[in-house]
Amino acid sequence: MVYLMERGLVLFVLTGVITNVGFGQTHYNFVNTPLNWTNAQRVCRDDFTDLATIQSAADVDAVGNTASSDTGKAWIGLHDDLQNSWMWSLNDSSFYGEGEATYRNWYSGQPNNYAGRENCGELWSLYYDKWNDVSCSYNRRSVCFSGTLNGKATFVRIETLRNWTEAQRFCRENYVDLASIRNEPEHEMVKRVAGDNFVWIGLYRRKVWSDGSDSLYRNWENNQPNTTGETCVASSLESGLWSDEDCSIQLPFVCYTATPAPVEDFRSTGQNQTSVTLQWNKVNNNISFILQFNGTETNIRAPDGDGPVTHTVSSLSAATEYTFTVFSVFGSVRSGGVSINAVTDYVYRFKVSFSSGGELSQHEKEALLDQLIEKYGLPPQSVRNRSIT
Template sequence: MEKVLLIIVALSGLSAVSSHAERQYHFVYEAKTMSEAQRYCREKHTDLATVDSMEVVELLNNKLDPNKLSEHGNIYRVWIGLYDDVDSWKWSMSDTSFFKPRETEFRQWASGEPNNKYSVEHCTHIRSNDGLWNDRGCAVRMNAVCLDVRGPNATFVVIDSYMNWTEAQSYCRENHTDLASVRNETENQQIVELVPPGIYWIGLYRDSWKWSDGSFSPFRYWAGGKPNNINHNEACVAAAFHDSGKWEDSDCGVKKPFICYGPVPVSRQVIKVRVEKPNGVDLNDKAFLDAMLVEAKKNLRAQGLDDNVKLAWRKQPDGQVFHKEEEKKRDEL
């Protein structure tokens, strides 16, 4: 059999701090407001930390240096990238052709609304007595106003059945067009004249907690009783490391240390291996190369290789991976 020189390039992630192969977390112990911290993280790293699993929570708990927090007189509360997007109101009716320019922006809020009391008021009801709107917790049960669309015309329908906002939305979509979208003062007055005394769901709602980097994760790790928006301005989130890294809503203007994340540095290692070529086998065939990588990964894993390590072939200038080894060169190796 011919002896052939095999070259494998190993991309090692063993130096990564995070078990998430794509992220490395950085504690910054200098206190900044949430917006200042976000700007710093985006300039120096990638963004404020996205914490999307208990694995990351445990990693951050282990990485924290409490002595450095104490130096700044901080009681272990550190900004992460979660925030409440208080300006994200939109209509349940998603057909943009229903709205003329700026009609999606029509609002008829009562004085002091929306106030997002207790950090849970993400849906909207209309009051029959004056036609003004309040934000409200979406789980509250009340009657609703549905919308029937026939071409450019909109007809409102009162639903005399107590439902939470999500149930009302589903009912209106199944039996009419959607929950009521209110495009102007005229339509708002139409609803006031239609409904009996009381309060009624309409289709305005907002997205709630979001990550600074735009990623989505349903994972939450709130401390007991949080979020509560106790001061009516707590739209940002800090991890409380005196409480196992659990989250608390907080005033975005308060200065705190913070956590950034960035990509994990990738080290590169070249491994050279000699193999004997089986008769009739094209060692540069893609199927054969793929099968060899699988076997190589199994062997390296058995020796304790981290799963974050990636194996790839390094091709020579002529595009081939395998080359027949010269007798003289082999004697020198």
């Protein structure tokens, strides 16, 4: 296979074998052509779903099974994003105004993930009055957020030395959380509270998956991750254990293809002579849909919020039965289809003349209408409004 990359004439000719092993809703794909991590990610996104996300020991086994007799290491989707993966311990979105959750005040050259293990943020108050990334296992004083007073955040310094996780637990049990710093005035406030100390604040980060998954599963080799500058992760094809590696080296890689779950509770919620309204349960914000009928396909995005997906098909013919099929779609992969039939409204008017005299009773009129429905082959369930005069 030949892959054309963006920006210039970069050709990757993949001559290795591609194998596929299915596990649940995820299919892992081993590509035995060495590329650097960034180019491997691009190939996975172009031709599959993304670089492999691993969420369990069973996934580790499934990834290993794709490589058959191959040895060595292969890229997976876990990597460091030193600038964009930082977050606050206090994760209440209502606490942050526009731009406040991403306020940063790093010291020059930080964060640098020295030795590959710096995942927590501290305030260097004693020397620089700026932030630094450091190993979460160090013992520090800490600054807790203790709530608001007259609309302003308040903070308290904790003298007991703790690692970041212990400091977070203490702040949550006794105050609100470790300190979030949303802007320059709050940075100045926390500096004053910190005094001449190195203190924990609520900033931390995790390695992130290429597809944005929140999986916390890890399967590190002993003493891994261990090196500054090695910000991408590879899996051993023999043991399944992980190591951090220089992203520029060339390794084979494991992609995955995600098969989304079929939609649930697909139904018709109403119709008239020329339209049918359809509804089904939303899966999540990452899943879109394709509606198929009469040889056409319509792309439908998931709505905001948690409610169901509603879509009205218009310009239909009256008194006609249609088959509608809906697919869940993730990336370029669609689920199996779920189908229903729906009938647009019938509108028939009958004018009946009688040669005999006298007035028909209502019961006789209803019986006559039923005879006409049967004579003209109309489905009885389609006659929802009967008007007899």
